[in-house]
Amino acid sequence: MAQLDVNRIQKELVEIERDKNSGVSVTIIGGQLSRLTGTIKGPIGTPYEGGIFVVDITLTKSYPFEPPKMTFKTKVWHPNVSSANGAICLDILKDQWSPALTLKTALLSLQALLSTPEPDDPQDAVVAQQYLRNYQDYVTTARNWTNAFATGDRGLQEKVAKLVEMGIPAEAAQAALEKAGGDENAALEVLFSS
C-alpha cells in the first residue's frame, strides 16, 4: 500500500512495449516508476492527425487504486484540454477510474477523446465555444496547433530555418510562427505586415 506497485507497472510497460501498433507508448523518466511520459498519435481523420502528443504521467503510491495524474505536455487545441496548462477533463482520470484500467487504456481513452471532444463538459471554455459555434475555425486552429506543437521539434525548426533563409532573424521567425499557430504563410504575413 505504502509502496508503489512496481510489479504491476512493469507488467504494464512490457505489455505496451509488446503491442507496438496501439499508437501509444510510455517511457520512464529518471529511473523512477512514478514519473512517466506517454505519447499518443493524433487520430487519423481529425485535426490532430500527424501529431505526436506528449503526456506527462505521475503515479501516486496508491496506483492502481487511484487514477494516474495525466496532463498534456504538448499544447493541444481541444475543448476538454486546457490550452494553457494541458489539464485534461476526462471521467476515467477522475471518479470513473477503475483499478482494472491501465496506463495503456487511459492513453487510448485520451486518444479517443481527441477524436470525439465533449464540448458540453469543457475544460477550456474558449475552445468549447468555438467548437460549438464555429466548427471550421476550431478545425483550423486545432490543425495549426498540431502542426506547430505536435509535429515534434523537427517541424518547427525546419520552418524557422526556412524563414531564417529568407533573411528573417531566428527569434522573430519563431515568435511569428508561434503566433500564426505554426502556419508558415500566416507567419510571413505577420512578419511583413508589422
Next chain:
Amino acid sequence: MLGYRHFLKNSKQCAIPFLTGHIYDEPPSEKLSMEGAGWSDSDQGAYTDSDDEYPDHVATAREHDGPRYKVIDKTTLLSAQCRDLKQIQDVLGIRLQHARSLLIHHRWDVENLFSALAEQGEERLFLAAGVPPRSMHRRASGPKEAEFTCGTCFDDVPADSATVMDCSHIYCNDCWTTYFLMKIREGQSRRITCMAHKCNAICDEEKVLKLVAEADPLAVDRYERSLLESYIEDNSKVKWCPSVPHCGNALRVEGEPYVEVQCTCGLTFCFNCGLEAHSPCSCDIWRRWDEKSRDESETVNWLVANTKPCPKCGKKVEKSGGCNLVQCTCKQPFCWLCGAATGLAHDWSRIEGHSCGRYKEDKEREAKKAETDLKRYMHYHTRWKGHMESLRLEDKQREVVQSKIAILEESESVVRDYSWLTNAQSCLFRARRVLAYSYAFAFYMFGSDLFKDDISPEQNEINQNLFEDHQQQLEATVERLAKLVETPFDQFRREGNDIPAIRMEVVNLTAILETRCKTMHEIVENDLLGSLQTTTHHIAPYYANVKPLPNEDSATGDDTDCGVGAAGVGPSTSHFDEEWREQGAVEDSNDVREPDANAGPGSTDVKTNPSSANPSGTDGCASHLDTERALKRPADSFVDRSPPHPAAKLPRSNQEDRFGGREHGKPVPPGNGQKGGTQGGGAGPSGVGGSQAGGEEFKPSCPVCFVEFGSGTDISHVTAHVEECLLAMEL
C-alpha cells in the same frame, strides 16, 4: 466602536451657517448571548391543523399533540433502520445488503423507493442503486480454473485466494483488500463499487467485512459504523442534533421539516435549518436577522451612505445641511459630492480649486433610505433585545418559583397541586420567545425589500396592522402573566383564600397565552407568509408540548438481524457500542458529524440505561394532552380568534379533583377582555383589532363548536359539553 464627535463648519457663503456633528455611541446591534436563556423547554413546532397537504399527520397529531419527531440515540439507531430494511427485504425478498444499497440510494425513503419500483420496474431500480440483477444474487461462483490472472495486479493467483462479487467480477483477495481499505479510509464505505471498469455494483458487505477484518480490524469498525450512520447522514428525515459538544443523538422527523424539535440533551433547534428555534421567523428571515445583528451592517450602511471620510485626516464627516463645500474639524475643506480636497472659496458655479459640480439625487435618496432603515432596525432590535433579556431573567426566576412552590406545598394551603404554576412558567417562556422573535420577523416582513415583489404596499399595511394588533395583545398577556408569576405566593400561606383566586387567574392567562401564541403562528404562516407569490417561507407551527414521540424502537430484539456483522464475520454490534463510546479515535474523512468524545457523563447514562434515554415523555405530559386536545380546533376555524373558555382548557384532573365547590358556579372573567377578540373579521385581515370588550360580562363558550353558554352556566356542564364535542370530532 465608532463613537466620535465631529463638528463641521460651513464656509461663509453658505446659507446655513453650521453643519452639525453627530455622536455615534454604541452600535445598535449587539449580539445577544443565547446561553443560559433556558431554551430547554421553551420550544414547540408541529403541524397546523389547517395543513391540507398532510392530512394524515393531522390525524395522528391528535393522538400526540406536538411536533412529530423521535430522538434516535445509539440504542435505537440500529432498530430504527432495521425496520426499514426489513420492510424492503420482506417486500422484495432480497438480502439485507441489497436492501441497504437500495435504501441508501433512495435516502432511506421507503415510500420513494416503492414508487420508483412501481415506475421503473425492478431491473432499473436495482441497476441505479448498484444492486446486481436478481438472477445473479446467488449464482456468483469462483474461477473455474485452478489459477487465474487478477485484472488489477496482473499476477497469476490460485483460485482460492480470489473473491468473486455478486456482479461476477473476480479479483485477487489482496487487490480487493487494498481497494476496500482505501475506500473506507476515504469515507466511501457506503458505496464501495466493484473494481471493474463501469461496473456500478455495490460490493457484498459480508465479503468486504471478511477481507478487511483480516487486514485491519479498525477499518471494520469504521465500515460498520459508516453503514449504520448512513441512516442519519443519507436520510433527509433524520439529522444529527447540532449540540456542541455533540450529544450523540439524532432526530427523526415524520412529515415536514419545518418543525422545532428538542433533543433529549436539552437542545431545541429548528429541524429545517439546524439553527436555534426561531419561529415565528422563517429560516431565511432568521438567518438574515442573525447575520445583521452580528455584523452591525446597518450602522455601517448608514455611515457609508451619510458620511464621507475627510481627505486629510480620514475622520467620518456627516453633512446635515448647507452647501456642498464642507470643512472638517481638521480645517480641511472638501467637496461633499466627490470628497476631494478643495480651497475655502465657494460660489454659485464653482468651488475653489475644484470643478466637480454634479449633483447626485439618487445618492441623497440612498442616504435617506439608509437612515430610515437604521431607525427601523433600531426599533425592532431594541424590542427583540428587551424580550430576550426578560427571557434570560425569567429563566433565573425559575428556581425562585420552584422554591416558592416548595414552601407552599409544605404549608397547609387548600391548594395542593402547583403544576399550574410550573405550566404557566413554561408557557410564559415560550410566549416570551415567540414575542421576541416576532420582532425580528416584523423587521423583514414589513418595510424591508425582502418581499417587495410579493406584496403591494397597501396589502403590506393591512398585514402589518393585523400582525401588530396580535403582537400587541400577545405582549400585554405576556407581561400580565409575567407579573402574576412573580407574585410572592409563599407569603399567602396564612390567608388560604388568595391562592385559589390567583390560581384561577394564572390558569386563565396561561390558556389565553397559549392561544395567542398559536394564533400568532397561524397568522404568520397562513396570512403573511402564505400569501407570498414568488418565494416560499415556512415556519414551525406552535406547540405547547415539544416532547418527542415515544420511541417504540427497542434497544434489543431483532438487532442482530440487521447488524452489519450479521454473518458472524468480524465484530458485531457490541463492537459498535464500544466504538460509540470512544468516538473520535477513528473518523471517516467525510463523516459530517461524529458523536463527540466529550459528550460527558450524561451520554454515558444514555448508554447504560436505555430507559432513561428513551424519550417517551409519557410521564410528563399525560394530563397535558387533554388540555392540548381541548385547544385543538378545526382547520377552518382559525379566523375566529376568540379564546376558548378557560375552564374548558383546564386539565380534567384540575377541574374534577381540586376545584372547591365555591368555584363551580362562578366562571372566572378572562384576563383582559379578549372575548371580543377579532371575531368580526371573517377570512380577511380586515378583522384586525376587533373590539376590546373589556367590561362585557364573560360567557363561556365551547372551543370546538363555539356554542356559547349563559354567563351563569355550571362549569361541569361546559366541560361535559366540550368532551362530547371532542369525541364527536374524533369520530
